[in-house]
Amino acid sequence: MADTAKATPRMQQGLPARPLINGNPYLPMPARVIEVIRETNQIKTLRVILEDDDAMERFHFEPGQVAQLSVFGVGEATFVINSPPSQKDYLQFSIMEVGEVTRALHKLTPGEVLGVRAPLGNFFPYNDWLGKNLYFIGGGIGMAPVRTIMLHVLERASDYGDISLLFGARTPKDMSYQYELPQWLSHKDLHCTLCVDKADANWPHKEGMVPQVLKALAPSPKNSLAILCGPPIMIKYTVETLLELGFAENDIFTTLERRMKCGIGICGRCNIGSRYVCTDGPVFTCQQVRKYL
Numbered sequence: 001m002a003d004t005a006k007a008t009p010r011m012q013q014g015l016p017a018r019p020l021i022n023g024n025p026y027l028p029m030p031a032r033v034i035e036v037i038r039e040t041n042q043i044k045t046l047r048v049i050l051e052d053d054d055a056m057e058r059f060h061f062e063p064g065q066v067a068q069l070s071v072f073g074v075g076e077a078t079f080v081i082n083s084p085p086s087q088k089d090y091l092q093f094s095i096m097e098v099g100e101v102t103r104a105l106h107k108l109t110p111g112e113v114l115g116v117r118a119p120l121g122n123f124f125p126y127n128d129w130l131g132k133n134l135y136f137i138g139g140g141i142g143m144a145p146v147r148t149i150m151l152h153v154l155e156r157a158s159d160y161g162d163i164s165l166l167f168g169a170r171t172p173k174d175m176s177y178q179y180e181l182p183q184w185l186s187h188k189d190l191h192c193t194l195c196v197d198k199a200d201a202n203w204p205h206k207e208g209m210v211p212q213v214l215k216a217l218a219p220s221p222k223n224s225l226a227i228l229c230g231p232p233i234m235i236k237y238t239v240e241t242l243l244e245l246g247f248a249e250n251d252i253f254t255t256l257e258r259r260m261k262c263g264i265g266i267c268g269r270c271n272i273g274s275r276y277v278c279t280d281g282p283v284f285t286c287q288q289v290r291k292y293l
Contacts, residue, residue, distance in 0.1 A: 025264050028070050028115025029055055033108050034090055039176035042097050043141055044106050047083075047090040050116065060119075061085055063126065063149040064255065064283045067118030068263045069093060071104040078263065080255070080282070081118060082144040084151040091116070094144040094176060120263045121282050124149045124227065124253060133161035135219050137238055139168050139210050139230025143176055145255045145282075146229050150190075157189035161223060164191040168210040168230075171196050172203050193217065211237040214245075221246040227253045239286055249287035256282055256289060 030051040037045040050056040061081050070076040077099075083092035097106050108114060126149065134153060138146035146165075153160055165184065169175040175196065184192045195206040195213040206213050210230065219226075226242050228235060235254055242252055256277050262269070265279035272289060 026117070026262070028068070028076075028117045030113050031091070031116045033110050033112050033114065035110060036108065039094060039178075040174050042174075043094055043176055044097075045082075045092060045094045045176075046105065046108065046114075047092050048114065048116065049090050051113070057088075059091070062119070062123030063152045064121070064123035064145055065119035066121050066263075066278075066282060067091070067093065067116050068120065069095075069101075069105060070115035070117075071101060071108070072113075072115060074104040075101040076115070076117075077101040077105075078120075078257075078278075080145040080148065082148045084148055084155065086152070086155060091118075094141060096141045117263060121278055122280065124283050126153055129153070129225055130159050131161060131223075133220075133222075133224040134163050135224055135226045136163070136165045137167075137210060137214065137226060137228035137230070138165070139228075139234040139238075140170070140174065141176070142228070142230030142234070142255075143167055144229075146227065147177065149227060154187065154189055162191065163189055164193070164219065166193045166195065166210060166214055166217065168195045168197070168213065168234075171198050172200055209237075210234055211241045214238060214241050218245060221248070221251070225251050225253065229255045239290070242286075249290060250285045252286035253283060254286065254289075256284060 031048040032051055033046055033048050035047040039045055050059060063085065064080065066078050066080050068076050068078055079093045079095060081091055082094055083090065095102050095105050097103055136146050136150045150165060153163060157163060181194065184190055193206060193213065195208055195210065196203060197209050199207040224247070226247055228238055239252060256272065263278045265276045268276070270277040
């Protein structure tokens with residue numbers, strides 16, 4: 001369980017107190033891989049269950065929260081939990097191979113065990129979005145956090161206005177979750193647009209980079225919020241496009257990545273100014289972090 005400090009310098013700056021966690025916050029929960037999905041040449045999705053049945057049954061998280069995944073003897077890295085909270089059979093993580101830890105995670109097969117420290121961080125404030133039009137924008141592996149919050153709000157679509165998705169990748173082969181795309185394209189409560197930077201002869205959707213396609217689609221900022229995640233350069237230019245379209249900075253939400261160590265706001269490794277991605281994030285408004293984009 002987590003508690004908060006009664007008074008800290010962070011609170012005096014208008015920032016939330018760091019959580020105080022009972023027990024050993026560095027001790028991971030053992031989890032077993034039950035399924036591995038090859039998304040692209042660089043991305044695999046792992047579905048895992050906690051080894052302790054009671055812990056799995058009690059486990060709760062909010063869309064946008066993350067986990068520290070560890071391969072014993074190799075290391076630990078941070079990934080968003082990209083299954084929706086309603087999915088109780090497993091926890092899902094999509095992982096791009098970029099270094100030693102992710103390479104080791106990619107080598108895991110069903111039945112093997114890894115460590116999970118979760119849930120960590122804040123989450124998308126979906127209860128504040130009631131009645132709003134929601135425009136989700138995902139680029140590449142950045143679709144992972146977008147997926148969890150999008151599926152969460154679609155489960156209660158009547159609480160919101162129009163729900164839209166713009167999902168882009170470099171090429172058709174670089175697009176994750178291809179097995180879900182037909183369902184997203186035909187979903188009665190979702191306006192779905194797919195795009196790639198470079199199309200092939202069989203690509204039936206839009207061609208162009210996400211900011212370009214977004215500008216052409218020109219969603220209205222009226223009573224609308226934008227939620228985006230992707231590579232840093234995509235976020236930078238997509239935010240600029242949204243601002244040009246009239247979206248306010250505090251109506252644009254994104255998630256930020258920083259290399260984390262402790263995951264609980266102690267080591268300071270993931271700071272952006274006076275904020276910590278692991279505790280104050282990973283979800284931020286553009287207004288909070290624009291100068292760091």
